[in-house]
Amino acid sequence: MLYELTEEEAMLRDMVRDFAAKELEPKAEHYDQTETFPHEHFEKMGELGLMGMLIPEEYGGSDMGLFAEVLAVEELAYSCASTAITMAVHNSLVTGPIVRCGNEEQKQEFLPGLASGERLGAYCLTEPNTGSDAASLEMTAVKKGDKYVLNGTKSWISTAGVSGVMLLFARTDKDAAKKKEGISAFIVTPDLPGLTIGKEEKKLGLRASNTVQIILEDCEVPADRLLGEENTGFKIALNALSAGRIGVAAQALGIHRACLDESVRYSQERHQFDQPIANFQAIKVKIADMAMELEAARWLVWQAAKLRDAGQPCIKEASMAKLFAAEAANRAAREAVQIHGGYGYMKEYKVERLFRDAKVLEIYEGTSEIQRLVISREVLA
Ligand SMILES: Cc1cc2nc3c(=O)[nH]c(=O)nc-3n(C[C@H](O)[C@H](O)[C@H](O)COP(=O)(O)OP(=O)(O)OC[C@H]3O[C@@H](n4cnc5c(N)ncnc54)[C@H](O)[C@@H]3O)c2cc1C
Known part of the structure; x- marks a missing residue:
């Protein structure tokens, strides 16, 4: 080790x-x-x-x-x-x-x-028209006296329906030379007049997490809720995402390890052709790949977290950890269902939930395509 x-x-x-x-x-x-x-x-x-x-x-x-x-x-x-x-x-x-x-x-x-x-905290960046291209976000915040008046909608915000504190990003300067230079971060509480929590989303996986829209209509946020300097919000958002991606990668490790443990147990218990299915080479290969990729993913995740704690640059390492761990967990979840055969398709078996929960790892906090863009940008710099 x-x-x-x-x-x-x-x-x-x-x-x-x-x-x-x-x-x-x-x-x-x-x-x-x-x-x-x-x-x-x-x-x-x-x-x-x-x-x-x-x-x-x-x-x-x-x-x-x-x-x-x-x-x-x-x-x-x-x-x-x-x-x-x-x-x-x-x-x-x-x-x-x-x-x-x-x-x-x-x-x-x-x-x-x-x-x-x-x-509980919620992070509100995504909007109906801006996901990967978050710098183009459309929510506006206009300063009026000692308040900012916010208008716009945020989509698919985790925990926002049950949260007490939202970190929310809005455009304070629509004329900024670069879109990302006109965004500010606000600490918003759900009790503010003009803030409405939309319907709870029905999801493929993570069905026990809370995912909602937030609608702001002339919502007055006290000026002292501005986080950091005006128009520096996008930097705050990206810096947070760098740590967030390492957290998602760790979530992938947990799902992956559960897939491996379930597969090891089941393949030793389930008999076909008068022997445990773990005896078959095709199953052994799946188990070996799952175990190997889990270790590889864990090293990437641990390395990225250690760098971040040491205050070292870790944009590339965070993206590598998130990308590899998310894709490896999805491969593990697919194979875990396969090893369980028809039982793996049934709700009584944990691997069915793991399979559904794994998918979003490749989507939120930057899709796998976006992680590859980030990594290549760093490598080619
Ligand atoms: C369950 C769940 C919880 C979420 N929680 C939050 C949250 O708490 N806070 C929050 O702010 N957001 C949250 N999100 C939103 C999430 O971060 C976005 O879904 C994600 O960033 C992708 O944006 P999009 O869905 O708009 O896809 P799009 O950006 O529209 O992308 C669609 C497809 O095009 C690809 N694509 C886009 N641009 C490029 C490019 N330049 N090159 C190559 N391919 C590209 C993408 O990879 C993807 O495959 C959540 C989403 C889900 C599903």
Whole structure:
């Protein structure tokens, strides 16, 4: 092993593994089938330090860093990918930017409630007409006295229907030389007049996560909710996504490992032609590839998280980790269903959910096509 977990890191991983096995595993299938958001767990996760992993202790956080978050997200995703993404978005995409760019008043107002899990964070970038091309976003924020008036719609926002704090990006300068230079970041709360939560989306996977539209109509946001300087919001968005992608990659590790474990168990139990199907070379090859790709993905994810924690550039490494881990988890999920044969297609078997949950890894926080663009841009620079 190139990197041995420290005693503290191993304890954290084991603690989250135990929590996930006891609290999430028995309920994840029910949450998925009934599309129930797993509300009940986040305060407990706050007590365990999992909701403030990037928040300094003075604001109630555990300040364990992104590498620790990655260890935790893998364990949560092993049992419930919906809980894992809710926690990862909350930490990397919402608390991280507030810690990095917030002023003292903002930190004191928002971080303690986020760290305790009492308030959940949502990251609002995507719009109906702008996904991969986020710099073209159309939501506007016009300054009027001590307020900004926001108009526009955000799409497919995770957790926003149940969140207490939204980090939201809007255009403050439509004449900026470059589109990305006219965007600002705002800390928005759902109680603001003019903010409406749209219908909850019906999804292929992650059915227990909350995904909604947010509609802002002449929504007045106090000027002191501007995060960082005006027109620097896109930098804040991208910086957060760099950590967010490592979190999604960790989610992929959890789904992947669950696919492998389910496949190993099933292939040793299931008999055909008077022997366990694990005896067949075709099955062994699948298991070998799943195990190998899981290890390879984990090294990429750990490397990216370590770089990020050390304050080193990690754009390329974050994209590589996200791209490889997401695609490897999808290959693992496909093979896990195949190894289970017809049973794998049935809802009673966990691999059916893992297969559906895996797909979005290749889509959100930058599609696989966009990750390849980012990596090639860095390599060709
Ligand atoms: C379950 C779920 C949760 C989400 N949660 C959030 C959230 O919390 N916050 C948030 O802001 N967003 C969220 N999103 C949105 C997500 O980030 C976007 O879906 C994603 O960025 C892709 O944008 P798009 O769907 O508009 O696809 P598009 O950008 O329209 O892309 C369509 C296709 O074209 C390809 N493509 C686009 N541009 C290029 C290019 N230049 N070169 C090659 N191929 C290209 C894409 O890769 C893709 O295959 C979520 C999405 C889902 C499904």
